[in-house]
Amino acid sequence: MAASELAIIILAIVGFGILAPAISYAQQRAEGKSEEIICHNSIAFRSLSTVNFAGQDVKVAPRLCKTIEKDVTGSRGEIKDEIAYKMARCWWMFNEGRHEKVLDNAADILQFLGWSSTDKPCFLCYDLKIDEKEIAEPSQQSFIPAEELFEYMSKKEHRQLKDWKYLDYIQYYGGPGELGILAKIEPQKHYGVVFLPRTTDRGEFLNWADTVIAGTGVVAGSGALGVASVVGAGACFATIGCGVAVVIGGATAAASAFYIGAHQLNEIQAFFDQDRPLSSVILTDLKNVEARCQKDLSGE
Incomplete structure (x- = not known):
């Protein structure tokens, strides 16, 4: 595995570790709300959770x-x-x-x-x-x-x-x-x-x-x-x-x-x-x- 690829994986893991609590909190806040809102917010959140490393974009927020x-x-x-x-x-x-x-x-x-x-x-x-x-x-x-x-x-x-x-x-x-x-x-x-x-x-x-x-x-x-x-x-x-x-x-x-x-x-x-x-x-x-x-x- 190339060093750059390893770095991207590490960065993605670290990035997700930072963002995971925020995602979990957002999901908890969304309980009882419409699935439409959960889906919309997850798509919008992807645009805010992109990490660019070595010319490659790493998405760390899932679609919901x-x-x-x-x-x-x-x-x-x-x-x-x-x-x-x-x-x-x-x-x-x-x-x-x-x-x-x-x-x-x-x-x-x-x-x-x-x-x-x-x-x-x-x-x-x-x-x-x-x-x-x-x-x-x-x-x-x-x-x-x-x-x-x-x-x-x-x-x-x-x-x-x-x-x-x-x-x-x-x-x-x-x-x-x-x-x-x-x-x-x-x-x-x-x-x-x-x-x-x-x-x-x-x-x-x-x-x-x-x-x-x-x-x-x-x-x-x-x-x-x-x-x-x-x-x-x-x-x-x-x-x-x-x-x-x-x-x-x-x-x-x-x-x-x-x-x-x-x-x-x-x-x-x-x-x-x-x-x-x-x-x-x-x-x-x-x-x-x-x-x-x-x-x-x-x-x-």
Whole structure:
């Protein structure tokens, strides 16, 4: 073992010895508080617990994130609001993309978040069960279409942030982010709210979306880069075809969002295997991500 490697290990052990009481105290203080706060604070604490030695960063604070199970009940509007809020909370738990502003490349971002640069990781923030027998009112539909939820998030103000719509919050409140809705919402079904970290420095969203959607057998529409737009169910700006709405723009041209009607998806799994030029929060059927996304990052 090289002397520099040994020094790094020693420094990490010493550093953790100093920080461990603080971590333990923070965990004790967090008892009885929400797991969301514990996760958020552990991610934020990592940025304060990095020791640079011999040109290498040593992280001495673990991630403390676990999947949260929740039943969603209420009226159609209340269900939409709770899903929107949980997607925003998932983004908040992973520091609102703020690391994108200070880290230069995807490898550094993955390291900061505790993943390898060879991974295409995902974390299941929430397992949401729609615990209602029907969600038909006030329309005649027995489900909430993806585009309806997407439109809601583009217009509804964040319940904790005045003048910030849910979509805008994820796109650029902290750092550039992406929102994706990949399923319609049906009664008595489970849905996953997933955080996907950025994995590549190459490409732009439009090329990425085309690649992903073409790979799943789904057709795509898109907005113009740098222009905020919502493509409704009857409109299409096609790169491959019609059926997917994409929002590009906001305060940064990098931010984006989209929805895909669930009936158009043949192999949603392929979506998660692509390189990602932006970190994102995705809503999809739980069965699409249950086996592939991590549920417990505690101690890592």
